């Protein structure tokens with residue numbers, strides 16, 4: 001095994017070239033429903049196998065409990081108040097710089113295969129991708145019961161095969177976004193037999209296993225084409241899903257851990273497998289990938305490269321800022337760190353405090369018992385939000401989309417319009 005410490009921070013590829021990047025995001029994937037994170041059902045054998053050779057982050061935090069702001073944060077290294085994608089009428093303005101743009105500017109070929117309305121071109125997350133395949137988005141707007149993982153993987157494998165045969169030696173980034181664990185939970189016969197299909201959570205687990213099976217095909221293709229030893233692979237999710245944990249279902253409505261805890265599994269050539277307990281953030285992903293590629297970070301990013309943690313070294317990270325700002329009734333801001341979660345309801349002014357060391361399920365609000373600590377949390381949260389808003393102030397307002405009745409029908413199909 002090569003020692004990454006003697007070779008700088010860039011991932012050490014077999015070819016000596018800059019590494020390729022395969023970014024895999026799975027919509028609505030609860031961290032605690034993966035075997036790698038202790039789930040007792042066999043939902044994810046392929047991800048578990050992959051995790052065995054990777055850095056597994058045990059406490060990765062999403063900045064928002066729904067797709068658009070969370071993925072905009074992953075690509076830009078900015079929290080919601082900085083990039084401005086707060087509601088489904090917002091689009092990432094072209095003035096923001098995102099991960100694929102930076103890689104493209106440094107000689108990478110960039111491609112994405114998307115399968116979610118919010119990853120369609122109107123929402124602006126396509127910027128920097130030379131190849132942007134949103135065919136499945138169009139298909140999915142016609143029905144919320146489309147099963148898309150097989151097609152996402154087929155398209156991804158075709159890209160890998162083309163790259164393996166290509167004569168140019170340009171490194172590449174490929175982003176595959178899987179949607180199937182998102183409601184409506186479809187029963188898949190082979191997993192219904194294993195997990196049952198009566199309860200929503202059973203069909204949800206079946207959707208995870210089905211998606212895992214198709215991600216496994218992509219990872220196998222990476223091995224078969226010989227590209228694996230030159231390629232960084234990062235798997236994560238945009239948010240989780242609630243099954244009555246706090247009395248609700250679905251996602252996009254709270255800042256509780258069932259929605260903000262996400263898996264984060266990262267394999268980079270030259271780095272040994274390990275587990276990292278530290279709290280890390282989805283906003284750190286782009287800084288980490290750019291450092292591993294030997295490419296300068298995004299100028300405005302508030303993310304921190306996690307490479308020291310991958311080497312087993314300590315790293316002092318700021319708390320994670322979590323925000324929900326879809327409408328006045330759904331406006332919350334939270335500060336998450338190893339020992340505490342503090343959540344402010346912006347409309348009522350009510351605060352909640354959870355002790356993450358002894359109450360990871362976030363069931364016991366200790367704000368009343370620790371009232372002397374609340375002022376410090378409020379000040380810290382205010383500072384994080386102010387830092388984010390100062391960045392937004394340097395950009396034109398996030399693009400407002402002019403959605404017609406047809407578009408709203410599409411969004412209703414994805415379960416997002418109900419609260420508006």
Ligand SMILES: [Zn+2]
Nearest residue numbers: 027028067238
């Ligand atoms: Zn999502």
